[in-house]
Amino acid sequence: MPMAVFILGLAVFAQGTSEFMLSGLLPDISADLGVSLSQAGLLTSxxxxxxxxxxxxxxxxxxxxxxxxxxxxFLSVFAAAHVVSALTPDYAVLLAARVVSALANAGFWAVAAAAAVAMVPAGARARALAIVVGGVTVACVAGVPAGAVLGQLWGWRSAFWAVAVLSALSAVAILRALPSGTARRTASTSPSTTGGGVRAELRALADRRVVVTYLLNALIQGATFCAFTFLAPLVTEVAGFGEGWVPGMLVLFGAGAFLGITLGGRLGDAHPMRVLGYGMTALTAGWAVLALAGGNQVVLVTLVFLQGLLAFGLAPALASRAYQLAAGAPTLAGAFATAAFNVGAAAGPGLGGLALDAGFGFRAPVWVSAGLMVPALAVLAWAVLLERRAAHAPVSRA
Incomplete structure (x- = not known):
């Protein structure tokens, strides 16, 4: 595997840490900037x-x-936005800097996914993507709790400084690892898109099964990040743990996510629909049990790990299915998968914040997560129906 693929994974680790670390910093940001907890949660959205x-x-x-x-x-803009975030005393500026950071992150992903695929033979593409995407799970295991620890030791701004430095170092490493003249499109890119550009890739995304896969991804991620964003108050206010337990709970969730994406990567290619069916059913039940029994510390600790495992264990099956169904759109397939992922990551915390503002208590975001999984199961049933129709009409899809 080319070293450049691992460097891309390092950069994704830095960006993933930034995206998710607010779950452990929200109370401090809220207090420092004089905004409500739900307003602080909008930084994630x-x-x-x-x-x-x-x-x-x-x-x-x-x-x-x-x-x-x-x-x-893109990495340079991302790092600069984090410097601004670390320095500003104004909530509106921080909110704007988060949007700029996200745009830079999106641009990076648009290039990195296609670059990783183009650097390896066809038989190693899934593994290359797993290394790049694995940066997100490592962020959950190490980066997010490390950000929480930095926040507790030196304030929430120190976490933003750390991301800025790591992003700058990743940019230097990419300068050294990637050749300067490599074009975005190469002969190794899927021949079905060569010469066709954006229109050809958009046509490849027209399959309803691809659209349904993206919808499924958005709903699952909405449920996941709704609960994850407001995990800190659930741990301290509902289960009664001290604030010092929050980083450990984030590590536990991340450890489950890392194990889940590892196992899901092995099972997702062979049995994608089975993995999605069993996994989503268990995930739905887990959110409901956590909402009901989250005040029990043993239940909370157990389910934080299991829910991380289940939620991220579904990711490889969803990603591989999207790339398989949209093989003629290697760049835009990944871009729209990223968009679908983040539709859920935006909507979930937003809905959780609304539930908090409505006075339903700190368990409310977890109930929202369970609720989002109900339509997700209905969409999965739709996906199964479309798959069966496609299997009985091979000529019409040829």
Whole structure:
């Protein structure tokens, strides 16, 4: 595996840490900037909205840019936005900086996914994508709790400084690892898209099964990040743990996520629909039990791990299915998958914040997570129906 693929994973680790670390910093940000907890939660939603808008737009806009220049540019903007975030005393400026960070992150993802695929043979593409996407799960295991620890020791701003430094170091590493003249499109890219550009890739995304897969992804991530964003108050206010337990709970969730994506990567290619069916059913039940019994510390600790495992264990099956069904759109398939992921990551915390503001208590976001999984199961049934129809009409899809 080329070293550049691992460097891309390092950069994704830095960006993933930034996206998710607020779950352990929200109370401090809320107190420091004089805003409510739900307003602080909107910083996560703002980042996700920027990813939703930026992923497909920047993927199309930079389709023919040199990879190294694109990656370094996006990482540099990302690092600069975090410097602004660390310095500002104003909530509105921090919110704007989160949007800029998200746009840069979306642009990076638009290039990085296609770059990783193009650098390896066809038989190693899934493994290359797993390394890049694995940066997100490592962020959950190490980066997010590390950000929480930094926040407790030196204030929430120190976590933003750490992300800025790591992003800058990743940009330097990419400058060294990737050749300067490598174009975004190469002969190794899928021949079905060569010469067709954006329109050809959009046509490849027209399959209803692809759209349903994206919808499924958005609902699952909405449920996941609704509960994850407000995990800190659930741990301290509902289960009665001290604030010092919050980083440990984030580590536990991340450890489950890491194990889940590892197992899901092995099972998702062989039995994607079975993994989705069993996994989503268990995930739904887990959110409901956590909402009911989250005040029990043993139940909370157990389910934080299991829910991380289940939620991220579904990710490889969803990703591989999207790339398989949209093989003619190697760049935009990943961009729209990123957008779908972040639609959920934006909507979930937003809905959880509304439930908190309505006075339903700190368990409310977990109930919202369970509720979002109900339509997700209905969408899965739709996906199964479309799959069966496609299996009985091979000629019409040829």
């Amino acid at each position: 703002a980042f996700a909205i920027g990813m939703v808008v930026g992923a497909p737009v920047l993927a199309a806009a930079t389709l023919h840019w040199p990879r190294r220049r694109s990656l370094v540019l």
